[in-house]
Amino acid sequence: MNHHCQTGLAALLMTGLFFVLHPAWAQTQTQPQTQSQTQSQTQSQTQASGTSPSAPVHSTVLAVPLPAEVPQLRLRGSGQFRWFGLRIYEASLWSATSDATDRPQASAGLPTAPEKSLQAIDFKGFFALQLRYHRSFEGSAIAQRSLEEIERLGLGSSTQRQNWRTAMGRLFPDVKEGERLTGLHLPGRGARFFQNDRLLGDIDDPEFAQAFFSIWLSPATREPALRQALLGQAR
Numbered sequence: 001m002n003h004h005c006q007t008g009l010a011a012l013l014m015t016g017l018f019f020v021l022h023p024a025w026a027q028t029q030t031q032p033q034t035q036s037q038t039q040s041q042t043q044s045q046t047q048a049s050g051t052s053p054s055a056p057v058h059s060t061v062l063a064v065p066l067p068a069e070v071p072q073l074r075l076r077g078s079g080q081f082r083w084f085g086l087r088i089y090e091a092s093l094w095s096a097t098s099d100a101t102d103r104p105q106a107s108a109g110l111p112t113a114p115e116k117s118l119q120a121i122d123f124k125g126f127f128a129l130q131l132r133y134h135r136s137f138e139g140s141a142i143a144q145r146s147l148e149e150i151e152r153l154g155l156g157s158s159t160q161r162q163n164w165r166t167a168m169g170r171l172f173p174d175v176k177e178g179e180r181l182t183g184l185h186l187p188g189r190g191a192r193f194f195q196n197d198r199l200l201g202d203i204d205d206p207e208f209a210q211a212f213f214s215i216w217l218s219p220a221t222r223e224p225a226l227r228q229a230l231l232g233q234a235r
Contacts, residue, residue, distance in 0.1 A: 062182070065197060073096060073126065073128055079091055089132060091216065093130075093231065095127040123210050124187050127185050130182040135177055137175050138174050139169075142175075142181075144169075147165045149215045150215065153215070153218055155214060156211050164211070167203045187206075189202075190202055190205045190208060191208065217230065
């Protein structure tokens with residue numbers, strides 16, 4: 001393998017947003033989980049590992065300090081992302097309604113064609129996207145890859161994207177295996193980020209928030225199967 005190939009693969013491994021570059025390179029394992037399925041999974045994991053139920057691998061409770069104005073968020077769907085068979089992260093979507101009843105919202109820069117088989121997330125409401133990492137990554141690489149995906153989706157102007165890259169670079173931390181990064185969508189305000197249950201800070205820009213979460217939730221995402229699982233409609 002030449003130096004350029006090694007550098008390219010290393011760059012991929014430094015970010016939590018592992019989108020498929022070729023169908024044979026990656027596999028997204030997606031499956032929505034109901035509350036009963038999640039509780040059963042947690043009990044099985046507890047029995048197998050001997051860990052306390054107070055620290056489940058996956059819970060129906062979003063373990064971040066939510067602002068008082070945020071309604072109760074429930075697990076809507078989740079999916080595992082794998083690269084070359086390796087688990088990279090588990091993504092979970094939390095919304096005010098656990099079933100897929102939201103209606104697509106047209107917005108500047110987003111596809112406006114109606115979706116017949118899959119309802120989109122409501123960007124006028126509160127929701128949270130959580131990534132539980134199975135590998136360690138640098139925050140600067142996560143920020144850079146996020147910017148590249150936002151640009152690929154055609155969201156924001158060049159000046160906006162430059163400002164967003166700066167904001168993400170300042171906010172996003174390095175993550176270790178087992179840690180969680182959570183993004184909370186604050187409608188009309190922007191996004192709030194957490195590392196595990198620790199507040200990292202806010203990016204007060206509604207257009208940034210929609211662009212960032214669209215990496216996973218836009219119909220134009222690189223990972224439609226993962227999006228489908230997050231929205232609770234994996235088949």
